[in-house]
């Protein structure tokens with residue numbers, strides 16, 4: 008499975024683990040990394056034996072941003088023609104729950120990649136930021152939109168306009184990350200959370216991802232309507248019958264992910 012240049016991929020039970028692996032560039036996200044992550048994550052997403060995906064980096068850096076050296080000399084017309092960053096949409100859209108396990112730097116595109124995941128777990132060493140303003144540009148992989156929705160306008164403007172870094176504690180307080188854990192237990196915690204999610208009915212977790220994500224993109228009335236339709240629709244799955252029968256029979260559900 009490790010046919011990728013810039014990432015490592017492994018499976019642990021129902022969890023797929025993708026590790027960004029460009030240590031010399033602090034996991035800066037170049038085009039190759041984008042293609043590798045999207046391809047690997049898409050394959051895991053389609054596999055019914057996989058119920059959750061963990062995306063992580065190194066101790067020092069989750070990812071220090073898009074690759075500045077690759078971008079630096081491009082023209083606006085290059086960027087438009089290549090639709091630079093557009094392929095990341097393919098990662099963000101995947102419905103298998105994605106957990107970003109962040110230690111060290113998650114800057115620029117690194118922070119934005121973490122925000123494309125459904126849950127962010129942070130090591131106490133994590134540092135989040137959108138430093139693009141210091142490079143004479145703005146975030147381009149979703150930062151102006153996803154960060155604002157995650158932490159609110161005040162904090163998002165502060166971070167995006169100053170380019171400053173936010174530590175793990177501030178990130179948790181702001182609602183960007185769901186938990187902060189000691190750096191040496193980050194991966195174990197991420198694998199534990201992912202295994203727990205992976206043990207649930209995959210159709211149910213995927214629909215949960217889709218419906219919660221819809222809360223970002225729609226009105227309350229439309230979102231509630233969507234939720235109700237999805238909730239009703241899940242009664243067509245074997246897992247709903249199994250989950251509710253198991254409760255009544257006082258046993259653990261054995262989901263078939265159908």
Ligand code: CAA
Pocket residue numbers: 031032033035036071072073074075076077112114115116117119138139142145146147148150
């Ligand atoms: N792109 C390309 N290379 C990068 C990189 C990036 N984003 N971040 C780090 N690197 C490279 C460095 O150039 C350096 O390479 P060399 O050894 O060949 O010089 C190597 O990784 C190690 O980095 P440093 O020596 O700088 O490490 P440090 O510990 O002194 O500093 C850091 C760490 C503060 C994270 C610093 O590397 C840094 O500021 N990186 C850039 C952060 C940034 O601006 N990110 C935003 C990128 S733009 C973007 O992401 C656009 C978008 O919206 C998608």
